[in-house]
Amino acid sequence: MRSFALFAVLSAFLSLPDVFAVKSHDFKTCSQSGFCRRGRALSARAQEAQSSWKSPYSIDPSSIIFSPDEAVVSASVKSSLYPEIKFGLELRIHEDGVVRVLMDEIDGLRQRYDEAAYWALVAEPQVSKTVSWTTGKKDLRAVYGDKKEFEVVVAYEPLRVTLLRNGKEQIVLNGRGLLHMEHFRTQTAKETTEEVASDESGEGQEVLQVENVRAWFEGENEDDYWSETFSKWTDSKPKGPESLSLDITFPNHGNVYGIPQHATNLSLPSTAGESPSYSDPFRLYNADVFEYLASSTMSLYGSIPVMHAHSADSTVGVFHAVGSETWIDISYPTAKSTQTHWISESGIMDVFLLPGPTPDDIFAQYARLTGTTALPAHWSLGYHQCRWNYVSSDDVRTVQRRFDEEDMPVDVFWLDIEYAKDHKYFIWDQKTFPDPVEMTNDVAANGRKMVVIVDPHLKRTSDYPIYQEASDMGILVKPTSGEGEYEGWCWSGSSSWIDHFNPASWDWWISKFKTTKLDKGFSWIESTEDVHIWNDMNEPSIFNGPEITMPKDSVHYGGWEHRDVHNINGMLFHNSTAAAVRARGDIPKRPFVLTRSFYAGSQRISAMWTGDNLGTWEHMAAGIKMVLANNIAGMAFAGSDVGGFFGNPEPEMLVRWYQVGIFSPFFRAHAHIDTKRREPFLLDEPYKSIIRDILRLRYAMLPIWYTAFRENSVTGLPIVRPHYVVFPKDPAGFAIDDQFFIGSSGILVKPVTEKEKTEATVYLPEDQVYYDYFTQYAYRGANKGKHITVPAELHQVPVFIRGGSILPTRERPRRSSPLMKLDPFTLRVALSKAGTARGELYLDDGVTYSHEQGELVWREFVAEQPQRKTTRISSKDLASAKPERAVDGVALAKYDPKNAFAKEIAEVRVEKIVVLGLSAKPSSVKVEGGKGMELKWEYVPGVAASEKKDGSASVLTIRDPKVLITEDWAIVIS
Structure with a gap:
């Protein structure tokens, strides 16, 4: 997020980076x-x-x-x-x-x-x-x-x-x-080789020998030992x-x-040795890099x-x-x-x-x-609509109304820095947002949430209570001298930064988010529990600092220099924010906090996004690789801004980017203040309808995503998985980073990231059948892998169901995900070549922590062939069988299948079952133990899963089998 007007002023006086192109000279190379x-x-x-x-x-x-x-x-x-x-x-x-x-x-x-x-x-x-x-x-x-x-x-x-x-x-x-x-050593004048060599006692020769050995290993010169200059800044050491x-x-x-984080291939290219791919090493140094390159070893926002x-x-x-x-x-x-x-x-x-x-x-x-990714609020897996900036509370209401008029689902509306008066976070600009609580309630009435930005820089003015309280408490980062307060420049002008390494800051920061008035000090009473937080600029980004960040010789709690803790700094900020959001109400609720800067362990608290990307095809492709790399490193709740932060993508590119976005764990569209408005309802046909269908597909698949998040929260397995993770013994897939699997669901995705493409090449790594998600066409893999060419017109995204998978979806269009809570399910049963399949479904209230007390539903679906020409599809309670695996770190010793949440959704049913790849038309489809009543079904003949050829798969559709999602049942296909 960038303030264009303020940016222009600051650029003139502070030689700030140009937002329209990355300035590599603002950031060090290894040689510097x-x-x-x-x-x-x-x-x-x-x-x-x-x-x-x-x-x-x-x-x-x-x-x-x-x-x-x-x-x-x-x-x-x-x-x-x-x-x-x-x-x-x-x-x-x-x-x-x-x-x-x-x-x-x-x-x-x-x-x-x-x-x-x-x-x-x-x-x-x-x-x-x-x-x-x-x-x-x-x-x-x-x-x-x-x-x-x-x-x-x-x-x-x-x-x-x-x-x-x-x-x-x-x-x-x-x-x-x-x-x-x-x-560690003291700074002294180093003796020259000539002076040492002239020592007639002979002791000098011994010292010289040591000096030569040291020079052989360390080099002959003290290279920037005690101070270092880069551009106009000097780092005292x-x-x-x-x-x-x-x-x-x-x-x-x-x-x-x-x-992570780097914009490069998943399988990391070389930086040394013969013919390296890059000349500089990969750098881990959290930095605010505007319009970063789509292929580079440059450091970015997280490490x-x-x-x-x-x-x-x-x-x-x-x-x-x-x-x-x-x-x-x-x-x-x-x-x-x-x-x-x-x-x-x-x-x-x-x-x-x-x-x-x-x-x-x-x-x-x-x-x-x-640690693992904290199980997020269910609504946070929906679609997030953001730009810098929605300019008023009426603007927010209008955007919401337009989504509803166009039947497009959305869960979250975002506000960037312009909501805050003079960029004093927590303080609404009353001219443009005179009714923030009423605005939030209007959004919440449709099951939606707000996310509002809170950056770490505090405007240094006595009429800003957040700054004044922090200053009075002495919890701000100090300058090199260790005395006073470090001062730098950011969106709010002259600013200081809270030192979140100081324990005194923790409870104080939590108190700022309280929505009721405190006995002493400021609290955010013009807010509600439906407002969640975006922490940006927390590298920290400082416009007049070296490499757009804090000087390394600044001082943190305990006397540590900023150089020691730089990559950890941003994590402590979003950790404190998440604790604050969780604690603001009487009943703890799962916080949503998005962070730009992160470190190992950040996954326990926050989602992340890949920062200020560009609206280009190259950045679209790079974003997929970056999200995969973050998943490999544990930071699974990740995504790249749909459409690119900078630029005005053409409709074709925007459609393709939405197709990428719906298959990212974190799904947000965002845009720079200088871009044209590009909410999906503004597009002409056919692009608008295509994106509507894309959004609906994301919402239909929310049960799959939420189940994948539960698995990640327990096992640490990535939510989006590259080929080497799923098929670790297949060398042909080790470097693949343009297609991936979603959790353990069996969904394989190959987004299209090139202009005017109407076909896509997909790698199938095994001798198994893969079904086109939309057409049910069956493709055959091979023992040593196989490439297939599939249709990929603009309205098509190559998505496949791996044979042996069962997918639970919710197909009824809703305005937001909370409104889907009691909707029925569809089960897609994609039979393997052996005629079997398996899948899982995890559900809880999606908001509180009641799942840690066993208020959840965790089901396993299995398709098997107990005898020739008979397929049995069943559902059973996994939480009863594996209570120790239901929730991360919590053993549900007395799990009750009839828990409060299960009772709340007790009437939710399976409304349709689609079976792909049956070998023949059934003669009978019945619920086991269901009084012998024949279910309503229809069969379209086609290729069976057991056949070794491509073609449209056979499809059996069972309508309203009258089985409940919370109960054990079985359906027998004979």
């Missing part, structure tokens, strides 16, 4: 970043030295100490470069097999930042009680796993940590000798150099994924330092809990191996090795560390 330059130079020296290169770090075997349970081991580490500097190494093996490797400077001049894991982890991991370490002459080892298949080996000299599976190297730390933890370099190698894995490495044999992962700016080089020395080099500005080494060995295992292991 001192610590990255040093890290890359270290790698270059190692490459030049090749076999003669040796890491200076080693373990003193006599220092090894085992914990009482023996799953934790610690040791002293020394560096031959600086024998006087002490380092400590610790390894912990968790109950689930994850290996945590920590290294820190011991008794140094200062303390390195070591709290990143505190913010990222959902809880302190449980250490194994069965694993034990053994020491040898050259290394330290631990063997574990159900079949003793995993082994961790810690070599003493040089220090090297290796994770093996069945004797095969999976992950290697410091295998290339690039580990370097720059120790009072602590001196403290970067951490670490090489992580995957010797037997040829694809790596993750480390999650987690990477998956994959092969047909196994999947492994690493999570590096570091909150400072980090650059990552990737190279592929062979087609089956990957080398990475992680260079961070500050912090300790805190690396979690995720052993897998399957993608599902990796997601579970990472979820146990950082």
Whole structure:
């Protein structure tokens, strides 16, 4: 979101970035970043030295100490470069097999930042009680796993940590000798080589030798150790150099994924080695990048330092809990191996090795560390309509009326920064929004919600109570001196920023969202519980700051510099906001908070979007890849702005973008203030009707999406899944990132992201039947995969149902999703080539946390062939069978199938069942135990699932079988 008028003024005085094109020179490259330059130079020296290169770090075997349970081991580490500097190494093996490797400077001049894991982890991991370490002459080892298949080996000299599976190297730390933890030191004048060499006592020669060794490893110059200049800004570095370099190698894995957020391929391209795809490393440094490139390693708004490495044999992962700016080089020395080099500005080494060995295992292991996506409010999965800005309360009412007149469903209307008087968030502009509570109630009367932006910058004026209270409490970020308040410029002009690392800010921020008047201080009484929050600009974005953000030498709570916590900063803001929204009413309700900046663990609280994209075909395609990458990294509630934030997409592009949007977990249309209005009801025919149908398809599929979110909230499995996740042994799918599956539903989607396309090529990875969702045409895959060409006219989006799936949908058009609560269901039964199918449906009230007390419905649908020429379709209660899996972290010991929510929807029925791929026309269709009454059905002959040919599938439609969604039943097709 951008304020054009204010932007023009600020640009003139503050040399702000131009909104009409990304200015790459506003952001550093590695060569302009001192610590990255040093890290890359270290790698270059190692490459030049090749076999003669040796890491200076080693373990003193006599220092090894085992914990009482023996799953934790610690040791002293020394560096031959600086024998006087002490380092400590610790390894912990968790109950689930994850290996945590920590290294820190011991008794140094200062303390390195070591709290990143505190913010990222959902809880302190449980250490194994069965694993034990053994020491040898050259290394330290631990063997574990159900079949003793995993082994961790810690070599003493040089220090090297290796994770093996069945004797095969999976992950290697410091295998290339690039580990370097720059120790704290005092700034002194360095002696020249000539002065040292002239020492007649001979001691100078020894010092010279040490200096030469250090130069061989570190380089000859102190490169930006104590200060650094970029453009017109100077970063003082009072602590001196403290970067951490670490090489992580995957010797037997040829694809790596993750480390969002970047606009690039899902399978990460190379940045080093021979003929790299990019010249700069991937950067993790949360930044406000206007109109970012559709293919780049540039840092964007969020940073999650987690990477998956994959092969047909196994999947492994690493999570590096570091909150400072980090650059990552990737190279592929062979087609089956990957080398990475992680260079961070500050912090300790805190690396979690995720052993897998399957993608599902990796997601579970990472979820146990950082948590899963919070089960969102059901309405938040509907369509969100936003632009910068809806200009008045009457404008909002008009937009709502037009959606209703055109029979287009929508759940949420959004307000950008112009609702707030002088950009003082929480304070409505009474000229344009004189009746915010009445406006919100008008929206809520149709089952809808509002989302209103609250940015982190506070206008520095005494008549703004939020700023004045924060200033009086001393909870604002401080400047370099550590005294007073940091001042920068953003939409509200001169601004300060709340330091959400300060515990004193937490309850205070919660109190601001109360909709009743406080005894003391400001509360948002001109609001209701139907208003939810959008946190933007929380990187933080600062117009007159270096790289459009906060200076790194600003000071946070505890004396930590901003450089230490930059990538974590935005997460604390949206965490506090979510806590505030949840706590504002008497009954806690699930908050919806959208964040632009995020870190590992943000998924526990917020949704995210991919920021200020452009209305181009390239950005449409890039958005799919970015959403997939965020799902891989746990940030599953993700989406890209439909239509692009900047620009005026032509109708064809807008239609295609809506087709992308309905298959994203988060589905919002948004536009810049300078764009033409492009609400879907404004389009001419046939585009308007096409988009109406697209929106209705999203709403029909909401039960599928909500069920996928429940699975993600329990298991950590992505909501949208690339091919390598679903078919991990199929190399042909490892790099595919333009088609994907939705949860475990069996839906395969291939959006069209190119102009004037009327066909699409889709990859089918297996010998199975795939049914066109709309035409029921059956396509056959092959054992080694197969590409098919399918129709994709503008009104068509290639969507397929994998054979063996059962899809629950709600087909009745409604204005918003809450109005669908009592609607009946349609079941699509897509038979596999074996004549079987399975699916799930999860339901709860979608608003409160009553599901944690067992107020839910979780059903399993199964189609099987108990005997030849007979198909039985049944429904049973999954929550009774698996209460421990129904809700994340909550065991429903006394789950009652007749719980309050189940009673509330007790009359909801299945109104239609569609069976695809039957081998012959039935002679009878009856409810089992239903007094032998024949159901109403019709049959259209066609290709059976068991046949090995393409063609229109046979379709059996059973109408109103009079079975209830909350009860066990079975229908027998004979």
